[in-house]
Amino acid sequence: MEYKFTVFTPTYNRAGLLTELYESLKIQTYKNFEWLIIDDGSVDNTEETVKEFQKENILKINYIKKENGGKQRAYNLAVENAGGELFICLDSDDKYIPEGLEIILRYWKEYEKRDDIAGMGYLSVYPDGKIIGKKFPEDVIISNQFDIYYKYQVSGDKGLMFRTEILKEYKFPEIDGEKFITEAVVYNRISRKYNILYINKEIEIKQYHEGGLTSGYNRLLLNNPKGSALYHNERNFFKMSFRDKILNNAVYYKFSRAAGENIRKIFLDSKAVFYLAVALPIGEYMFRRAGKDTGR
CATH class of the missing domain: 3.90.550.10 (Spore Coat Polysaccharide Biosynthesis Protein SpsA; Chain A)
Incomplete structure (x- = not known):
């Protein structure tokens, strides 16, 4: 170099x-x-x-x-x-x-x-x-x-x-x-x-300025849901507590739904199917709540 x-x-x-x-x-x-x-x-x-x-x-x-x-x-x-x-x-x-x-x-x-x-x-x-x-x-x-x-x-x-x-x-x-x-x-x-x-x-x-990536971060994630879902799905490769695995997969589900994926594909892509199944009701609630917050 x-x-x-x-x-x-x-x-x-x-x-x-x-x-x-x-x-x-x-x-x-x-x-x-x-x-x-x-x-x-x-x-x-x-x-x-x-x-x-x-x-x-x-x-x-x-x-x-x-x-x-x-x-x-x-x-x-x-x-x-x-x-x-x-x-x-x-x-x-x-x-x-x-x-x-x-x-x-x-x-x-x-x-x-x-x-x-x-x-x-x-x-x-x-x-x-x-x-x-x-x-x-x-x-x-x-x-x-x-x-x-x-x-x-x-x-x-x-x-x-x-x-x-x-x-x-x-x-x-x-x-x-x-x-x-x-x-x-x-x-x-x-x-x-x-x-x-x-x-x-x-x-x-x-320094954190208006217009930077840090401002409006949650909206930024929802506007880029496929990448956000990928991040949470790949976190399943790491050791986490049961509670955190459930929350992580609920968020993975939320972003996957925001990306327009159907439930079958969400499960096919999942790196932790068991935790996703347990997290599904929470994830669905998160998805619907996110839709209300963003006006979708």
Whole structure:
């Protein structure tokens, strides 16, 4: 690989936010990285803004514009075009502390030869410095992405870095007619084979703006029901309590029905038929309630 890191930013009509991110990348103490921007069909002045960055010739900036198709398609395109050994997704309204990449690399060097570790996780904070969600249970811990959230009850967004070669094996599903699927689908698939190195270091600074994916999240899931159903169906591969299995399959049923699937197909596709059968009445209630909430 030509670079140690590819820092990937998916963006859509966020030219103003890109400038703040650019300024944070310019002052990274570790310099061997490229900034890969995938413009998901912006109609503002994103392209002109990036050209101004490129004129400064401070960072290696690779800019690719595509027609609007959602973050998962932008992510797949970024992985295909990444020139870095390690891959980081940094949204347009996020940034790293100046020593961010340097700290990641410092910890990573101790574990990079372990084939069972796919990447790293670290803490995210709000602009005021408050940690988002809960810390990891130990200052340095090796686990997988599912267990970190389910078994250890860690919560909130966390920064993540992956080996690029592993992400090439785990592309995002691209579902016709849908423009969103949770990143946890890919992370859970990776979790079935690989661990992650997690550290309690505050590296990523996140901002949540109106118009971002986080705002109106429940509606976003219902507007992309096939991907949402896929996520909950594949969670059945992991060990959960009886209660959580039932709730998970009720939600799988809800989204499957929202996607227009009939009950026969929902059961044929199911990874946990017994739990789905038990959950069906709850799922039907959830589906009808979701229809009322969204006006469908």
